[in-house]
Amino acid sequence: MTKSSKVNSDPSLPYTWTQTLSEVSVTIKTEKPVRGKDLDIKITQTHLTVKNKTLNTVYIDGDLYKPVNKSDCIWQIELYKTTSQEWWSCVIKGHPEIDVQSIEPENTNLSDLDGDTRGMVEKMMYDQRQKAMGLPTSDEENKQKILENFMSQHPEMDFSNAKFS
Numbered sequence: 001m002t003k004s005s006k007v008n009s010d011p012s013l014p015y016t017w018t019q020t021l022s023e024v025s026v027t028i029k030t031e032k033p034v035r036g037k038d039l040d041i042k043i044t045q046t047h048l049t050v051k052n053k054t055l056n057t058v059y060i061d062g063d064l065y066k067p068v069n070k071s072d073c074i075w076q077i078e079l080y081k082t083t084s085q086e087w088w089s090c091v092i093k094g095h096p097e098i099d100v101q102s103i104e105p106e107n108t109n110l111s112d113l114d115g116d117t118r119g120m121v122e123k124m125m126y127d128q129r130q131k132a133m134g135l136p137t138s139d140e141e142n143k144q145k146i147l148e149n150f151m152s153q154h155p156e157m158d159f160s161n162a163k164f165s
């Protein structure tokens with residue numbers, strides 16, 4: 001998980017957390033090492049509970065800021081957001097919030113994008129490279145092909161003095 005540049009913490013909470021646009025990672029502070037079998041962890045789409053059964057300690061028990069894909073959540077308590085284009089201001093509703101405007105987003109890989117968005121970004125990158133080299137963009141290439149097709153279908157027309165912009 002590529003993290004946001006800021007670890008979000010509040011001294012009153014027993015955990016810190018970081019996030020990307022698609023997931024949240026929660027790190028729980030404990031007094032001493034804890035074994036997995038000592039923990040009772042319940043993750044639903046809207047609620048997170050983390051308890052230490054041995055010490056009878058509740059680390060987290062509250063509604064999540066936004067829903068998660070619970071089948072994708074793992075024991076490191078990385079929460080996968082249902083809306084991956086939004087920063088969270090807190091993990092648990094009612095807990096201290098952070099200023100999401102201060103988060104510097106990570107770079108996005110093309111492979112992380114859905115098909116339509118990826119196609120649009122690849123087209124924009126191609127057009128930018130073409131312009132930098134003084135070559136026609138994909139739209140300009142398409143217009144040129146249409147014109148050439150029209151001209152080949154109408155050899156009787158003289159285009160020698162035609163001006164195209």
